[in-house]
Amino acid sequence: MSGALPPEDDFRSPFQVDRDRVLHTTAFRRLQNKTQVFWSGEYDFYRTRLTHSLEVAQIGRSICGWLLASTDDFSPENTIDADLVEAVCLSHDLGHPPFGHAGERSLNHFMAPYGGFEGNAQTLRLLTERIFSQRRTGMDPSRAFVDGILKYKSGWGELKEVEGKEPANHFIYDEQSEYTGWTLGGRAFPGELEVGKVRDSFKSVECQVMDWADDTAYSLNDLADSVRAGFLNEEAIRRWAEKRGLESGPDSPLGDLIRAISRGRIDSFVGHRIGLYVKAARVQETENFLSGLSNRYRFRIVVDQATQAESEIFKQLAFEVVFLSTQLKQLEHKGSMMLRRLWELFHLRYVDQQPVDGQFFQLLPPEQVEEIESVETAGERARLVCDFLAGMTDGYAVRMYQRLFSPGFGSIGDIVG
Template identity: 65%
Template sequence: MKFYAGKKSKPTRDLHGRTIAAQAGMDNQFYNAFDTERLSNWEATGDFRTPFQMDRDRVLHTPAFRRLQSKTQVFWSGEYDFYRTRLTHSLEVAQIGRSICHWLRADSDLLRPDYYIDPELVEVVCLSHDLGHPPFGHAGERSLNFLMKDYGGFEGNAQTLRLLTERIFSVKRAGMDPTRAFLDGVLKYKTLWSELRREGEAPENHFVYDKQAKYLDWAMGGNDFPVEYTPGKARDQFKSIECQVMDWADDTAYSLNDLADSVRAGFLSIHRIEQWAEETEEPCGEGTPLGDLIKAIRGNRVEPFAGKRIGKYIQSAHLQEDTNCMSATTNRYRYKLVVDEEICRESEVFKKLAFEVVFLSPELKQLEHKGNYMLERLWAVLKTRYIDGQNIGGQNFQILPKEDAEEIESMEDVNDRARLVCDFLAGMTDSSAARLYKRLFIPDFGSIGDLVG
């Protein structure tokens, strides 16, 4: 690993020489200059916000964050107003993540009033964790990964990293210059695409792009992974404490809030739950997790059921000290998040129920097929025109907006052109992707005033 130059930035100070953390009333000894250093080594002066507050504010005001309001969480966005989208899911994960931080500060003897996990850092990690996800949910992610199999693959978390470091401010085509602690917080996976590729088979998920090795290197401060952290699951389990909190907050929201959506949408009925419980030999009697869910459905109290359970999941998390290759460098690796076994088991039951009864249902699979079909056809046209540089029907059609087309065509390497085409598709919402598809392929749809993206 050679990207990290070893330079440690000074604590960020205002015009009066006070550290920003002290100025903001947050003299938090948990973090040091290594954690708050930015990719560019830029230091703010005269700003009343902490570095992590600046990270959060930058994310909130980006188009990439706003687009999450029209991207699928479980059910297609826009079908009904009450379904969760990627945006509302991210907001809920952020709230749960902040609450976990406050709970740990109250619960753990390892933390102090001046030494704690920053809830605003965890908040921006949670708000950002799905930024890179494409239209049409995980089905869209799998589709793009298949289409990009010869060009380095596609992964939602890797795409989030790409946005934060290189693409999030579209006008400048630049990243947002994140702090190291923030960047590392979204790094759920620390294995390169090529490290998982075996005998010509491209990996299905859980990787970062090969060209992102420099950011992984920088996040780790130039430290090599110990030999026991082999590529894949072993290395991916090596997460900062903020990433661990985000992960559990995400699991909590997925286990409970997405379950509530499924009940309201009619995919999870008492009959279906009991049938699934019988098939999987999961107990569903009184006092069991499934029994409590069935009782909540009967009483029309699914939302209160989920809300109460969220509080229980938050308080099931505890801190444990850890020693590893990074723990001497940053406190972010000195601790592990340990969740009560009973709650972990309950969460897995709810996730399995949602996956097998809802996500695998023909109703959702038909919609996933439709999203996959649209992405495949859009990709085929854009690949011919912009990746392969060929005319379509003997004509040089300009399909993409001028700025996007010029950037793609300026790239000499075919992999770089493919990545930019993939960026364009991944950045679209469900509705804008469907609209572009209809504009290109449905004869009586569209007008000269339609927007492409």
């Protein structure tokens, strides 16, 4: 990976090239059929990973515009690059598997003997090594772009050693440490940036903008979907607020949400709040071991405390009332079960290299089989099988499961589909 500049006759900046390459990939298009909150394809109005990524990108650009307009020392020539932030925001969910967080937990469990699975680490793997599936290569991203998507910087093995157990999330794969070194210009992390949350807090300013844009979209737009789906209504919010000891009267964030629902104005509520969240961000100069070398580390994003607290309330509301609901947990269980059976079958055939039903027939597409058979270790084979599963859309995973395990599924029409 070189982070090569565009050709001399290319009128785009390197960050516009990063963005455009992402937009035209199969991995990006697949996000339209990957779960955000509710299973994709159930209803037309629910957000998918694709619409979420587009919304995060728009919010990220708006934050950049706001910071340019509101920061005295910023100018069009000296500001946070909105094209870079847009590229980072569009890419931030590329590595997430089918069936949302349930799919991510399942793959991490399956991959525990081989270095784990993490959606953000998988995004990094795609962009640097595998996003162009036909030739199994990365997109030669710019250094600043890679830095922007490196939300977590501790390796799986490092966290396992520190925590004494296999980490559940928030890590990169051990073999990806070269990318953190590359973004740091070959420098090592200083001792005070300990493995885990402390090191993860050391982010480029573009990554911080993406983080707040993601939080904004997650905490507000998911509320709108939950209201339309019938999971959130006035009474459910009041009950939850009372249980949590939170204010839900007229002059509170939850009271504003209740009023918006009662008036049928949830979209206006969300749109207004997004604007407030954008303007709640400001930049602050900071000092660290890279601040004198790069503007990416000279500034940090600071968000108004009241707005941040409100965002956390909305996220907690959605998590406890919607994500933990019986209906969604049943769907999560079903998705996890399908992934588990697919993993067990593919692991037997391709990682353990054992016959299935007494035969060595192929279960995966020829290009996947060829690549898996070209590597030597079980760990490499497992990672490639995991790549295949993680790249599935919800619909493709369901069809693959039905084709292999459902007795009533198997006509020529099913095979073609």
